[in-house]
Amino acid sequence: MRTKLIAGNWKMNNDLNESKVLIAKLAKSLKDLELNCEVVICPPYTSLSESATAIVGTKIKLGAQNLHQEESGAYTGEVSAKMLLSTGCEYVIIGHSERRTIFKENDELINKKIDRALKNNLKPIFCVGELLEERENNITEKVIESQVLGGLNGFSENELADLIIAYEPVWAIGTGKTATPEQAEDVHKFIRDLLEKRFSKEFAEKLLILYGGSVKPENSKELLSQKNIDGALVGGACLKAESFVGIIQSA
Ligand code: PGA
Numbered sequence: 001m002r003t004k005l006i007a008g009n010w011k012m013n014n015d016l017n018e019s020k021v022l023i024a025k026l027a028k029s030l031k032d033l034e035l036n037c038e039v040v041i042c043p044p045y046t047s048l049s050e051s052a053t054a055i056v057g058t059k060i061k062l063g064a065q066n067l068h069q070e071e072s073g074a075y076t077g078e079v080s081a082k083m084l085l086s087t088g089c090e091y092v093i094i095g096h097s098e099r100r101t102i103f104k105e106n107d108e109l110i111n112k113k114i115d116r117a118l119k120n121n122l123k124p125i126f127c128v129g130e131l132l133e134e135r136e137n138n139i140t141e142k143v144i145e146s147q148v149l150g151g152l153n154g155f156s157e158n159e160l161a162d163l164i165i166a167y168e169p170v171w172a173i174g175t176g177k178t179a180t181p182e183q184a185e186d187v188h189k190f191i192r193d194l195l196e197k198r199f200s201k202e203f204a205e206k207l208l209i210l211y212g213g214s215v216k217p218e219n220s221k222e223l224l225s226q227k228n229i230d231g232a233l234v235g236g237a238c239l240k241a242e243s244f245v246g247i248i249q250s251a
Contacts, residue, residue: 004037004224004251005164005208005231007125008238009065009093012044019047020054025241027058030248035059037231037251040091041238045079052088063091063125066099069112081120092117093125093233095151097170107150114151114163123162125210125233126151128191132171140169141190148194157199164208165191166233172213174235181222181229184211188228217246224251 014022023041030039042063043051052062064087068078084092094117095110105113110126117124128147130140144167152160167187169179179187188209196204211223212233223229231251237243 002206002208002230005040005210006037006244006248006251007040007042007063007091007093007166007210007231007233008244009096009212009233009235010041010043010047010238011065011098011235013239014043014047016047016050019043019051022239022241023051023054023058023060026060026244027055029241029245030059033245033249035248037248039248042091042093048084048087048089061091062087062089063093063123064089065093065096067092067094067113067117067122069109069116071116081116081122085120085122090123091125091164092122093127093166095127095147097127097129097168097173101170107147107153110151111153114155118159118162121162123164125164125166127166127168127212127233129168129170129173129213135169135171140187144187144191145194148191149198152198157203160199160203164210166210166212167191168212168233170213174214176214178214178219178223179211181226184223185226185228188226192228215247217243217250220247221250 040061040063042065064084067081094113099105114124130143134143172179192204208230210231210233211229215232215234216237
């Protein structure tokens with residue numbers, strides 16, 4: 001049995017004060033709920049340390065949105081895995097489509113970041129997803145296969161015990177367009193089968209595969225009831241406590 005995970009990617013939103021206010025609201029709403037899932041928030045770097053304090057005693061866990069692939073050194077403006085760990089992070093999003101497109105991150109770099117995260121005991125939430133034109137050209141599976149295998153190149157299944165994958169079709173991110181539950185389930189199943197071939201059945205069955213792309217309380221229940229959808233990576237809808245809690249409740 002895989003325990004579902006709902007993660008909120010705050011992106012470049014919420015200063016320190018806004019972060020504390022949002023966490024306080026979330027914690028209050030979650031307090032009396034019987035949760036069947038893990039809840040993770042990924043605030044911006046500047047709010048991580050205060051967020052770690054604010055979530056003590058709550059059901060919320062902490063993640064970051066990115067990290068640098070090197071352990072330390074002369075990389076002005078970058079943040080290392082060790083620094084994230086020292087703030088209290090347990091998770092880190094890697095290879096988000098905004099990192100791939102705006103910041104030109106490729107599979108090779110993402111592979112190094114996953115390695116760095118794992119070496120520092122951070123759980124990577126490794127994102128993959130096709131562009132609209134790739135879907136329209138019927139190469140979704142080809143694109144997903146090369147992103148998954150490229151990002152995980154060189155790892156053994158033991159090394160990837162803490163890995164989480166997020167399937168986020170790029171055309172569904174921040175656009176209000178969601179993949180239908182069937183479209184999402186098809187790709188999730190494809191990823192699970194691919195990992196069974198690459199590693200083992202046991203590994204593939206344990207792995208959490210989250211869906212992301214315009215997830216909201218109105219569509220989360222149906223998405224999350226698909227056999228191979230083990231949770232959600234939520235952008236826009238996680239910035240309001242009510243809608244994030246709505247998604248959590250549907251899990
Ligand atoms: P969205 O973002 O929910 O706003 O579409 C999801 C993501 O980018 O992780």
